[in-house]
Amino acid sequence: xxxxxxxxxxKKDSAWLSxxxxxxxxxxxxxxxxALESSxxxxxxxxxxxxxxxxxxxxxxxxxxxxxxxxxxxxxxVQGIRDLIGLEDPLNKIxxxxxxxxxxxxxxITCAIGVIGVxxxxxxxxxxxxxxxCVKSGNCAILKGGSEAAHTNRILFDTIHHAGVEAxxxxxxxxxxxxxxxxxxxxxxxxYIDLIIPRGSNEFVQYIMANSKIPVMGHADGICHIYxxxxxxxxxxxxxxxxxxxxxxAACNAVETLLVNEQIYDNLVSRITDKIExxxxxxxxxxxxxxxxxKKVSGLQEAIESINANGSHHTDCIITTDAAKADEFxxxxxxxxxxxxCSTRFADGFRYGFGAEVGISTGxxxxxxxxxxxxxxxxxxxxxxxxxxxxxxxxxKKSFHFKDID
Numbered sequence: 001x002x003x004x005x006x007x008x009x010x011k012k013d014s015a016w017l018s019x020x021x022x023x024x025x026x027x028x029x030x031x032x033x034x035a036l037e038s039s040x041x042x043x044x045x046x047x048x049x050x051x052x053x054x055x056x057x058x059x060x061x062x063x064x065x066x067x068x069x070x071x072x073x074x075x076x077x078v079q080g081i082r083d084l085i086g087l088e089d090p091l092n093k094i095x096x097x098x099x100x101x102x103x104x105x106x107x108x109i110t111c112a113i114g115v116i117g118v119x120x121x122x123x124x125x126x127x128x129x130x131x132x133x134c135v136k137s138g139n140c141a142i143l144k145g146g147s148e149a150a151h152t153n154r155i156l157f158d159t160i161h162h163a164g165v166e167a168x169x170x171x172x173x174x175x176x177x178x179x180x181x182x183x184x185x186x187x188x189x190x191x192y193i194d195l196i197i198p199r200g201s202n203e204f205v206q207y208i209m210a211n212s213k214i215p216v217m218g219h220a221d222g223i224c225h226i227y228x229x230x231x232x233x234x235x236x237x238x239x240x241x242x243x244x245x246x247x248x249x250a251a252c253n254a255v256e257t258l259l260v261n262e263q264i265y266d267n268l269v270s271r272i273t274d275k276i277e278x279x280x281x282x283x284x285x286x287x288x289x290x291x292x293x294x295k296k297v298s299g300l301q302e303a304i305e306s307i308n309a310n311g312s313h314h315t316d317c318i319i320t321t322d323a324a325k326a327d328e329f330x331x332x333x334x335x336x337x338x339x340x341x342c343s344t345r346f347a348d349g350f351r352y353g354f355g356a357e358v359g360i361s362t363g364x365x366x367x368x369x370x371x372x373x374x375x376x377x378x379x380x381x382x383x384x385x386x387x388x389x390x391x392x393x394x395x396x397k398k399s400f401h402f403k404d405i406d
Contacts, residue, residue: 001177001178001179001182003142003175003177003182003185003186003189004185004188004189004192006142006172006175007115007117007142007175007186007189007192007193008189008192009171009172010115010140010142010172010173010175010192010193011114011115011140011191011192011193012172013140013170013171013172013173014112014114014115014138014139014140016170017112017135017138017139017140017169017170017173018091018111018112018114018138018139019138020138020168020169022089022091024167024168025089025135025136025138025169026085026136027167027168028135028163028164028167028168028169029081029084029085029132029135029136030081030082030085031163031164031166031167032081032131032132032135032159032160032163032164032167033078033081033082034163035159035160035162035163036074036077036078036081036128036156036159036160036163037074037078039155039159040071040074042155043069043074043152043155043156043159044069044070044071046151046152046154046155047067047068047069047070047124047149047151047152049151050067050124050148050149050150050151050152051064051067051068053148054067054148057148059148060289061289062249062250062288062289063121063122063148063250065248065249065250066121066122066123066250067122067123067124067148067149067152069124069125069152073124073125076125076350077125077128077129077356080128080129080132080350080355080356081128081132081355081356083350083353083355084132084133084136084355084356084373085136087136087354087355087373089136090110090136090137090373090374090376090377091110091111091112091137091138091377092109092110092111093109093110094107094108094109095108095109095110095379096108096404097404097405097406098402098403098404098405099401099402099403099404099405100383100400100401100402101388101393101398101399101400101401102401103385103386103388104383104384104385104386104388105383105384105385105405106381106382106383107381107382107383107384108379108380108381108382109379109380109382110377110378110379111138111377111378111379111380112137112138112139112376112377112378113137113139113194113195113376113377113378114139114140114194114195115139115140115141115142115192115193115194115195116134116139116140116141116142116193116194116195116196116197116358116376117141117142117143117144117186117189117193117195117196117197117214118130118141118142118143118144118196118197118198118199118358118359119144119183119196119197119198119199119200119204119208120143120144120145120146120198120199120200120359121145121146121199121200122145122146122148122149123149124145124149124152124153124156126145126199127143127145127153127156127157127160128156128160129349129356129357129358130143130356130358131143131157131160131174132160132355132356133355133356133357133358133372133373133376134173134174134358134376135164135169135173136355136373137373137376137377138377139376140170140172140173140174140175141173141174141175142175142177142186142193143157143174143175143176143177144176144177144182144183144186145176147180150178153176153178154176154178157174157176160174161173161174161176184211187208187211187212187214188212189214190212190213190214193214194214194215195214195215195216195217196208196212196214196215196216196217196218197216197217197218197358197359197371198216198218199218199359202221205218217359217361217363217366217367217371217375218359218360218361218362218363221252221284221286221312221314222251222252222253222254222256222286222312222314222315222360223256223257223283223284223285223286223310223311223312223314224244224252224253224254224255224256224257224311224312224314224315224316224317224344224347225255225256225257225258225259225303225306225307225311225316225317226240226241226244226255226257226258226259226316226317226318226319226344227259227260227261227297227300227303227307227316227317227318227319227329228241228258228259228260228261228264228268228319228320229261229300229318229319229320229322229325230261230263230264230299231320231321231322231325232261232264232268232319232320232321233319233321234264234267234268234271236319236341237268237319238268238271238272238273240317240319240341240342240343241255241258241272241276242272242273242276243343243345244317244343244344244345245276245290245292246273246275246276246290247343247345248345249287249288249289249290250288250289251288251345252286252314252360253314253315253337253344253345253346253347253348253360254288254344254345255292255317255344256285256286256287256292256293257283257292257293257294257295257310257311258278258292258293258294258295259294259295259297259303259306259307260294260295260296260297261296261297261298261299261303262296262297262298265296269294275290276290276291276292277290277291277292278291278292278293278294279291279292279293279294280293280294280295281293283295283306283310284310286312300318300325300328300329303318303329304328304329304332304333307333307335308332308333308334311335312362313334313335313336313362314335314336314337314347314360314362315335315336315337315338315339315344315347316333316335316337316338316339316344317338317339317340317341317342317343317344318330318339318340318341319340319341320340320341326340326341335362336360336361336362336368336369337369347360347369347370348370349370349371349372352369352370352372354370354372354373354374355372355373356372357370357371357372358371358372358375358376359371361375366378
């Protein structure tokens with residue numbers, strides 16, 4: 001497939017998609033949700049083929065967990081789409097309206113980014129979430145999933161694409177890249193692709209950044225921390241640690257490093273469930289498994305410094321009964337998510353009420369944390385006048401009279 005041509009066609013259609021009104025985009029999302037439900041048998045059959053191939057290839061257990069697409073994941077995806085329909089339209093929101101002079105009005109409004117390329121790991125549910133978020137935000141999407149999920153991704157794409165086009169979306173609102181060679185082609189499409197969101201290893205994300213002129217947004221590793229202060233409720237801490245590590249260990253928001261104040265270290269660590277394997281010394285490791293690095297620290301300052309030095313700026317938590325400690329932690333830890341007395345697993349677009357997410361950004365520009373609808377729009381300035389020219393203002397014939405308009 002000529003992916004450069006596909007990107008060019010997506011760019012052309014992106015103008016039409018972004019111009020569709022709220023009702024049209026929501027109607028298409030409803031048709032997509034219904035199509036996914038009615039196609040579940042063929043989707044599950046394709047996923048079983050991928051799972052069987054993965055087992056034969058001896059793919060690690062955490063990847064298998066991400067690869068599985070069952071009734072629970074389908075139900076979650078469909079509910080996410082329905083929740084998305086109920087959210088406010090992110091397009092055409094007025095951010096600023098200002099009179100520059102009488103009869104000269106400036107308006108700042110939100111608009112779609114255009115064409116978004118998303119390269120993601122083995123999770124087929126990510127394809128559904130990304131596609132639906134892009135429809136709602138008026139963006140065309142070019143998707144490249146992991147080869148281990150090839151059969152599932154293909155049937156999900158076909159189902160979503162067919163339903164979307166039937167509902168009135170442009171033909172190239174969604175494109176699926178199915179071979180690795182296509183990635184190299186897409187990285188050169190800076191004239192047609194406006195943003196790339198890579199979801200993979202740190203090495204892979206760095207490769208994308210180094211080999212494309214297209215802006216990149218996303219995160220590499222999910223090295224999340226929990227710091228347990230000396231005054232923490234131990235029972236609460238144990239519950240939060242277990243959930244953060246074991247509820248879904250393959251997720252990027254699972255805790256990987258546990259920091260414990262030296263005053264309670266022996267008591268707390270001795271009570272952590274034997275299901276979790278504790279290790280020492282590897283502070284830059286993302287296990288994606290029931291393994292966790294543990295470290296004894298002298299206090300809050302050492303914990304903050306350790307997190308900022310070794311973390312991935314994803315999500316980090318403090319467990320304490322002292323509000324002042326929590327406030328200091330949340331002010332000084334430089335991460336997209338800073339939590340107090342709750343599981344790191346809450347770092348998720350669906351759980352934040354965003355409908356879903358295209359990924360989690362650990363950068364500081366444009367979007368940060370779970371990237372939902374707000375992170376998939378940009379803005380433009382509209383200026384309306386009645387013949388004004390800059391020369392009149394430069395010469396002093398006219399002057400600006402700035403006034404914000406409600």
